Amino acid sequence: MAKKILVIDDEELIIKSLRKLLEKNGFAVFIAKNGQDALVMPEEENFDLIIADIRMPGMNGVETVESINENLKKRNLKKIPIIFITGYADDAIKQKAETLKPVAYIYKPFDIEELVNKVKEILK
Amino acid sequence: MLEQVLNTTNYYLNPYSLPVILASILILSIGLFVLKQNKKSIINIAFFLQCLSVSFWLSTISIVYLSRTQNIALFWYRYFTFFGVVNIMPSVYMFAVTWSGEFQRKKYFVIVNYIIPLLFYILEITTDKIVIPFEIRKYFWGYYPIYGPWAGIFLIFFCIQFFINFRKLYLSYRSEKIPTKTMQIRILTFATLFAFVASSDFLPKFFNLALYPIGYIPMLTYIAVVAYSIVRYRTFDIETVMHKTIMWILTFSFILIPAFFLYKWVSPYIRESIASQMALWAMSFFALAFYLRAIQPKIDHFFQRRKSNLEKISSRFTEDLVHLKGLNQLIRRIEDAIADTLYPRRIGIFIYNEDNKNYKLADAISASREIVYLEGDNQFLLWIAKNNKIVYREFIDIDPKYALIKEGAKNYFNLTEAIVAIPLVLNEKLLGIINLGKKANLKRYSAADFHFLTAIKNQATIAISNSLLYENIEEQVRQRTKELVEVQKQLVQAEKLATVGTLAGGVAHEINNPLTAILTNVQMLLAAGPIDAQLDRESLELIEEATKRCRTIVQKLMAYAKTPLEASEVSQLNLLKALKNVTSFLNYQLEQENIKIAIEAKQDSEYLVLGNRNELEQVLTNIILNAKDAIKRVKKSGIIYISLSEDSNWIKIKISDEGTGIQEEIISKIFDPFFTTKEVGKGLGLGLSICQSIIEKHSGLITVQSKVNAGSIFTIQLPKVKEGIIPAPLQAEA
Numbered sequence: 001m002a003k004k005i006l007v008i009d010d011e012e013l014i015i016k017s018l019r020k021l022l023e024k025n026g027f028a029v030f031i032a033k034n035g036q037d038a039l040v041m042p043e044e045e046n047f048d049l050i051i052a053d054i055r056m057p058g059m060n061g062v063e064t065v066e067s068i069n070e071n072l073k074k075r076n077l078k079k080i081p082i083i084f085i086t087g088y089a090d091d092a093i094k095q096k097a098e099t100l101k102p103v104a105y106i107y108k109p110f111d112i113e114e115l116v117n118k119v120k121e122i123l124k
Numbered sequence: 125m126l127e128q129v130l131n132t133t134n135y136y137l138n139p140y141s142l143p144v145i146l147a148s149i150l151i152l153s154i155g156l157f158v159l160k161q162n163k164k165s166i167i168n169i170a171f172f173l174q175c176l177s178v179s180f181w182l183s184t185i186s187i188v189y190l191s192r193t194q195n196i197a198l199f200w201y202r203y204f205t206f207f208g209v210v211n212i213m214p215s216v217y218m219f220a221v222t223w224s225g226e227f228q229r230k231k232y233f234v235i236v237n238y239i240i241p242l243l244f245y246i247l248e249i250t251t252d253k254i255v256i257p258f259e260i261r262k263y264f265w266g267y268y269p270i271y272g273p274w275a276g277i278f279l280i281f282f283c284i285q286f287f288i289n290f291r292k293l294y295l296s297y298r299s300e301k302i303p304t305k306t307m308q309i310r311i312l313t314f315a316t317l318f319a320f321v322a323s324s325d326f327l328p329k330f331f332n333l334a335l336y337p338i339g340y341i342p343m344l345t346y347i348a349v350v351a352y353s354i355v356r357y358r359t360f361d362i363e364t365v366m367h368k369t370i371m372w373i374l375t376f377s378f379i380l381i382p383a384f385f386l387y388k389w390v391s392p393y394i395r396e397s398i399a400s401q402m403a404l405w406a407m408s409f410f411a412l413a414f415y416l417r418a419i420q421p422k423i424d425h426f427f428q429r430r431k432s433n434l435e436k437i438s439s440r441f442t443e444d445l446v447h448l449k450g451l452n453q454l455i456r457r458i459e460d461a462i463a464d465t466l467y468p469r470r471i472g473i474f475i476y477n478e479d480n481k482n483y484k485l486a487d488a489i490s491a492s493r494e495i496v497y498l499e500g501d502n503q504f505l506l507w508i509a510k511n512n513k514i515v516y517r518e519f520i521d522i523d524p525k526y527a528l529i530k531e532g533a534k535n536y537f538n539l540t541e542a543i544v545a546i547p548l549v550l551n552e553k554l555l556g557i558i559n560l561g562k563k564a565n566l567k568r569y570s571a572a573d574f575h576f577l578t579a580i581k582n583q584a585t586i587a588i589s590n591s592l593l594y595e596n597i598e599e600q601v602r603q604r605t606k607e608l609v610e611v612q613k614q615l616v617q618a619e620k621l622a623t624v625g626t627l628a629g630g631v632a633h634e635i636n637n638p639l640t641a642i643l644t645n646v647q648m649l650l651a652a653g654p655i656d657a658q659l660d661r662e663s664l665e666l667i668e669e670a671t672k673r674c675r676t677i678v679q680k681l682m683a684y685a686k687t688p689l690e691a692s693e694v695s696q697l698n699l700l701k702a703l704k705n706v707t708s709f710l711n712y713q714l715e716q717e718n719i720k721i722a723i724e725a726k727q728d729s730e731y732l733v734l735g736n737r738n739e740l741e742q743v744l745t746n747i748i749l750n751a752k753d754a755i756k757r758v759k760k761s762g763i764i765y766i767s768l769s770e771d772s773n774w775i776k777i778k779i780s781d782e783g784t785g786i787q788e789e790i791i792s793k794i795f796d797p798f799f800t801t802k803e804v805g806k807g808l809g810l811g812l813s814i815c816q817s818i819i820e821k822h823s824g825l826i827t828v829q830s831k832v833n834a835g836s837i838f839t840i841q842l843p844k845v846k847e848g849i850i851p852a853p854l855q856a857e858a
Contacts, residue, residue: 013641013670020659021644055633055716087629087636109640112647 002028003123004045008038008052008064009085018051025116035059039067047080048123054086054093061086062097069100081122085110129199132405134192140265140336141189147340148182151175154351170222174215175347181208182340189266197267198260206248210241210278213285216316219350220289237285244278265336289316316346383408434576437465441580445587451475454591455487458584462560463489466573470561472540474498475588476554483557490561495539498557503532508547509554514577516569517543544569546577548585555588615814620742623749624684630713634677638670645670677712684709684741696845699731699740699775700768706744707766718761719752725768731775732845739818740842743826746811747779747838754783754836775844780837786830794828 005027007018015031022029030045032038035058041047050068052061059067065082072079081102097103104122106115128134155175162168184204191197214237221230260269293313390404441461448454459471470490474483483498483505498505507529508515517537520526526533537543542559549555558581563569569577624631645663683705700723707721714721725731733740748764755762759782767778786794793799797813819826823843830836 011637013666013673014637016662016666017641017644020663021648024648024659057715057718085640087633108636109643112644112651 002026003048004028004030005049005051005119006030006032006038006041006045006047006080008032008035008050008056008061010034010053010056014053014085021112021115022119025119027119035061035064035067038064039071049083049119050080051083051085051119054084054097060093062093062100065100066096083115083118083122085115128193129196134196135187135190136192138189138266141186144182144186144189144340147344148179148186151182151344151347152179154347155179158351166222166227167219170215170219170227171350174212174219177208177211177215178343178347181205181212182343184208185337188268191267194260194262194267198269201260201267201269202249207245210245211238213282213289214238214241217285217289220292220316240281241278244281263336268337286316383411434465434572437461438576438579438583442583445583448587448591451486451588451591451595454584454587458558458580459487459489461580462558462577465576466560466569467564468544468560468562469564470541470559472542472559473556474559475556475592476500483554486556498540502536504529504536504545505554505557507532508545508557509549509552512547512549512552514547514574514581515545516574518568544577546581548581548588550585550589555585555592558584612814612817616739616742616818619746619811619814620684620738623742623745624681626749627710627713630716631677631681633716634712635674638673641670642667642674680705680709693738694734694736696732696734697737697740699733699777699842700725700729702737702741703744703766703768703777706741706748710745710748714748714752714764717752717756719755720761720763721748721766722763723766723768729768729770731768731770733775733822733842734845735822735842736818740822743815743818743840744777744779746815747840750811751779751781751783751836751838754781754785757784758833770844772846773844774841777840777842778837779840780835782835785832785834785836786828787832791828791830795826 005022007015007022007029009015009018010033015033019029019031030041030047032041034056038050038052050065052065054061056064061084069079079100079102081104082100083104083106084097085106085108087108097105102122104118106118152175155172158168158175159172184200185208188197188200188205191200214234217237218227218234221227221234227234260267290313293316390400393400438461441457444457445454448457455473455475459473462468462471470488472488472495473486475486476482477484480497481500483500483502485496515526515533517533520530520533520537536545540559542561544560546558546560547554548557560569645667649660649663703723703725707723711721748766751764755764762782765778765780769776769778790799790801795812795816799813816826819840819842825839825841827839827841828836829839
């Protein structure tokens, strides 16, 4: 069964590109266009990985993942691994992101190999 | 006897007495003039006494000429004329002594010199031994006495006195080192010789020669020469006095001569009538009074006229100076004032040049323009700066105070072809120097001229000093303003670039997304895999869209951070467009920080203002970013409301936020340079101060209303460009 990946990003170009890339590599891709949308999804789908943008209008990526983890914790579910895709992140946000382990970073713009390898490594 | 003397019928009008009377009046006038120059100087007093005795001698001998009878003539000669005669030599001696500065030492000699002649006088009036009675003869010019044997003794004494005087003068002439004094003594020596000849005009009578006694002429010459040499070094108006006196005498004789003929004509008829004689005297009195009241003041005025003109010109000059600020104007006015009054052939004005440490010819009237610079260390200029006196070339040789600078001064005058140098000295600093050439009429510069020049000098010095200061300040202000404008331009640009820096995160993020999309899709296409036309086309579309996005961002960035060259352009611009230009760029950042901008404006309106787009955009950027910061201090997200409105004259932009607001205590300071509420390192505090200066430069107004915890409203007002009327372009440099 294909592994399920949740992509949270506000940028249509990124969403479309990631969907193509990941689906081509045999993953099932779910999309949330902002934090709020993402929060309601993990309950329905049992995601294997979350790929999130950090800087987003409204709720940022770190806050979104925090909330998702809290929800999982409430239901005694295991934390989902996270890959943050980001242009740059200031130190405060990055520090906060470190607490959400397991976590990895990929900096935009990335090579597809880098992302695909990272995803495969986490989902091994 | 006294009855006869007082009886006017015993006198007649004798024309030969007229020149004598005139000489007498002239000599007395000169004496009085010299005394007036310095009433306390013993020299002037001695000179006056000398004039007095000569005048007494001459005026009484003229009465002798007027006498009809021997008795009367003898009376006048013995009691009066002889008194004058004996007094001449002692007074000349006294004068010579005071002149050579020996009066205190030779006081007793002076007294003895007076006593001996007085003894002769007493001898004469008590014994008739000198002037032999009834030996007074009638010559064609009137009665004149024959001296008796005792007169020989008097004559010997007279000669001894003369030789003492002469020797005295000769010795002091030999020993005198000061050139002025030498010159004066030389004049005096010759004059004394004249005086001797004058006083000895009675000599021919010893030999029964009927020679007209012309002694009064050399005597007059003597007095005039001496007076001139006394006065010359203090005042130069002796010429005026001489002219004036001659004018008096001439005009007076216009009355005197007709009166004489009138008298001649009526005298046979009135000889017996006391009343007629009284009437005649009264008429004479009125004629004299008329002369003194009506004619003499006119003469005086005539000679004073030039002086009063000088005063008028000098006061007008002073008034003018108040209104002249430019140095060149001022210098031309000074030249005019001097040229119009003194008619010098040349005028040259040199002004000190601080940078080159020399004096530069500022302007010249017919003076040589070859000499343009005078060295600052010129010996004469250094000297004149210290002494601050007008220097007249004529005096350099004869006045001891120029002894040290003689050569330097001569060189200076040769170099500048001038004969008068007027220093403009303030606080021992020589600001400049005015050089005058000879007068066009070749006359000497008079005391009145120098008086005038001194007044001009003082006024000109202050005016030139002010003008130099003023020009200096003007120049400095110009320079500083230029620097400030330049610095401000740089500041605006620096602020702008700093904003770009602040916003770099937003921009990077904004570019990163399309870049990521491009890279991902390109790499997918490159990766060898089964060809899927549908998917490949989708990738290419994504790449195109992403690339276009990048292009837009780059264009906006370029538009925002213009080059400094474009930055200084002033043009008509649409304020709404400028605002949109700013917000579309700022939005990259603001969106990241959850801040929205809401613009309220009429889309059909042009909001035209005249200004520098770069600067106005900078103002908007600053205020919008400030609003963002104010909001972020109290909440996570918010809206910045911007509204544009216009009335007939103004375009108004209101930028309001619901942020922290500004405390009342600091609201008056927020436009001050370097005032900031941000923490150290977050801002220089130049933002709003630059905004204010930009808006003021655009003839606009920036104001703020604020309430703590409620928010702030910044309002910018700019003059509207009305249709068809383009306001005068703002100067990009101003």
